[in-house]
Amino acid sequence: MRFWEATAGRAFVGRLATGSDLVEEIERFCAEHGITTAQVTVIGAVRHASYAYYEQDDHRYRELDSATHHEIVGFVGNISMRDGRPFLHAHATFAKEDGATVGGHLLRGCEIFAGEVMIRELGGVSLVRQPDEETGLALW
Numbered sequence: 001m002r003f004w005e006a007t008a009g010r011a012f013v014g015r016l017a018t019g020s021d022l023v024e025e026i027e028r029f030c031a032e033h034g035i036t037t038a039q040v041t042v043i044g045a046v047r048h049a050s051y052a053y054y055e056q057d058d059h060r061y062r063e064l065d066s067a068t069h070h071e072i073v074g075f076v077g078n079i080s081m082r083d084g085r086p087f088l089h090a091h092a093t094f095a096k097e098d099g100a101t102v103g104g105h106l107l108r109g110c111e112i113f114a115g116e117v118m119i120r121e122l123g124g125v126s127l128v129r130q131p132d133e134e135t136g137l138a139l140w
């Protein structure tokens with residue numbers, strides 16, 4: 001196990017623009033405000049959901065897609081640095097009209113209908129993603 005002690009930094013609350021890309025909007029905001037480490041939550045709805053499942057044996061993502069309207073019923077994410085830029089790693093659960101859910105590792109391509117976002121910056125720690133040979137992932 002690896003842990004770092006962090007301190008509470010700035011806090012931001014906002015509304016994502018209708019029609020924007022969920023991942024790109026949050027990463028852009030973080031880049032513009034110098035946020036390099038943070039906790040991110042979102043509640044709202046999307047017109048289209050793009051997510052992935054990580055194949056642990058093959059070390060690759062299986063990309064999934066649901067081209068319908070969904071509620072964002074769960075969203076947990078963090079910001080850390082990858083390739084010199086703020087990178088959002090988030091997992092989300094999306095509910096369809098009958099309440100059935102899908103979800104996974106969030107990808108670009110989720111079109112926002114409405115989204116309320118909270119970003120809690122962390123200080124005193126620098127999280128940088130590096131390739132991890134054992135998992136095939138880019139980890140801290």
Ligand code: ZN
Nearest residue numbers: 089090091105
């Ligand atoms: Zn993930």
